[in-house]
Amino acid sequence: MPVPLEGYALIKLEVRKNAYYDSVTLMIISKDVKKLPGVTEALVGMGTDLNREIAANIGLAGEGFDAVTANDFFVAASCESEDAFSAVVAKVDELLNKKADKRKTDYFPPTLEGALKLESGLNMAVISVPGKYAYEVARSCLEHEINVMLFSDNVTMEEEKDLKEFAASRELLVMGPDCGTAIVNNTPLAFANVVKSGDIGMVCASGTGAQEVSCIIDQLGCGISQLLGTGGRDLKQEIGGIMMRLGLDALIHDPKTKVITLVSKPPAPEIAAKILDQAAAGGKPTVVCFIGGEASEIERRGLYAAVSLEDAAHKAAALARDETPEDFTGFAMGQLKAEELAAAEAAKMAPGQKYVRGLYTGGTLCDEAMKLMIASLGHIYSNIPLKPEDRLADARGGESREHTFLDFGDDAFTVGRPHPMIDPSLRAERVVTEAADPAAAVVLVDCVIGYGSHEDPAQDLSEAIRSAKALAAQEGRYLAVVASVCGTEADPQSLSGSRMKLANAGAIVLPSNAQATRFTQRILAHL
Known part of the structure; x- marks a missing residue:
C-alpha cells in the first residue's frame, strides 16, 4: 500500500x-x-x-x-x-x-437515430468521445449527411484521412480531429468567442490562433461570416489539406464572405502550394498567416502574408473596409511609450535577472510567441520546442531552463486533467514557482476567455500574479508580468473586465499576444 x-x-x-x-x-x-x-x-x-x-x-x-x-x-x-x-x-x-x-431540464437522445427522429433536419454534430470510438461515431454522422466537428483527439492519421476523403466526396465538413474552435452561421462551437457577424471568412488549423484573429477582428469593428476549423494535422503531407481546401472553396463561393483569412502553422511545401494556388484563383482578397513561415510564396501569388496573428486580423479588417493593408508590428500605446515603460520595468530588477518564462494555456499563442522571439534569444526551452535540442526532458515536474516557454495544453500537462483553458490552476501554480527563481525577469502569460473556458480565468491568474510578485519582492527582486487577453467584450467573462483584473494584480496588459511578446523583448533588451 x-x-x-x-x-x-x-x-x-x-x-x-x-x-x-x-x-x-x-x-x-x-x-x-x-x-x-x-x-x-x-x-x-x-x-x-x-x-x-x-x-x-x-x-x-x-x-x-x-x-x-x-x-x-x-x-x-x-x-x-x-x-x-x-x-x-x-x-x-x-x-x-x-x-x-x-x-x-433537457432531453438527450441516447443515439444518433433518436436525435434524427427528434429533429430530422440536423446537419452538424459536435463529437467528444474517447478517441478509440470517435471514428465510428463520425463516420455514422457523415453517412447521415451530417457535417462533423470532431473535438476528440487520439484518432489515427489513417482514420482521419478516411473520414475526410469520405466527407469531401459528399461535400461535407470534418473539422478535426482535435478541433477546438469554430463559428458556423454565427454559432460558436467548443472554445470560441462572441464575435460580430461580418464579411471575413476564416479557415484555421489552429484553435487559439483562430480565436486570437477573430477576436481582434471584432475589436477592430469588423466581423466573421464563417470560422471553420480543420484540426491541427490537416495540412500535413499524410492528410493533404483536404479540409482546408474544402473550407476555402466554401468561402470562395459564399456570397456573405468578402475577405478570406487562412491560419495555420507552415504546411508541407506541396500542400501549401496547392492551397495558395486555390486562394489566388478564388478571386477574393486573402490573408495568409502561416505562423512563422516565409512570406515570399504567399506574396508572389498576390495574396497578403501576415507577420503575426494580430497582423492577420488588421490586414483582413483593412481589406474588408476597402483599405490598403499594411504590416502591423508596433504598439497600440505607441513605440515611445512602450520603450519607456519597458525600460522602467527593467530598471526595477536585481542583478542576475535575465530570463523570460512563457506560461501559456493556448498552444498556438505559445508557438507564435516563441517564433517571434527565437531570433533574439537563440534558444527557447519548451515542451513544444522550435528546435529538437531545446526540448525539456520533464516539462511538468522539472525546473525551467534559461528562457523557457510551456504549453499547458500539451499532453505532458493534460493527462488526467481538463484542458488549462477549463482548469487553469496548474498554470497558476507555475507562475508562483517561476517567481522563486532569482534568474527569472519576466513571466509572459495569456488569458483566453469565451465559451468553453473557465468561468473567470483572469481572477485565477490574478491571484497567482499577486503571489508571485510578493514572493519575488520578499527576496529583494522585482518580477515583471506581461499578459494579453484573447476575447471580446461580449464574451461571458468580458474583455475589459478580464484586462482590469490582471492590471490590478500588477501585470502589464497588452492588446495582443504579439504586442505582449514584443514588449517582453524590449524589457529583456534593457537588462
Missing part, C-alpha cells in the same frame, strides 16, 4: 459499482474537493487504466483499489480524518446531483 502523504494518516476509498459519469465533469469535481479542509489530495473518476495509473502515481491507490474496474466510479482521497473523507464524499454527491438536475 502507498505510504500516506506526510501529515495525513488516512488514504480512503469509496467505490460505486457500474456507475458512469463523464470524465470532464469528474476532473472538475476532483479539483473542487481538493480544496476542502483536511484534504491534501483527491481523485474522482472511473476505474480506467489511466485513472488507476494516476491514482498510483499520487499515492491514492490504497487498500481495495486493485478491485476497481473500468465500470466502477470511485472517490479516493488522502485526508486527516474519517470526517474529512465524509465531507469529500458529500461534496462529490452534491456536485453530481447539481449536474443531474441540470440535465433533467
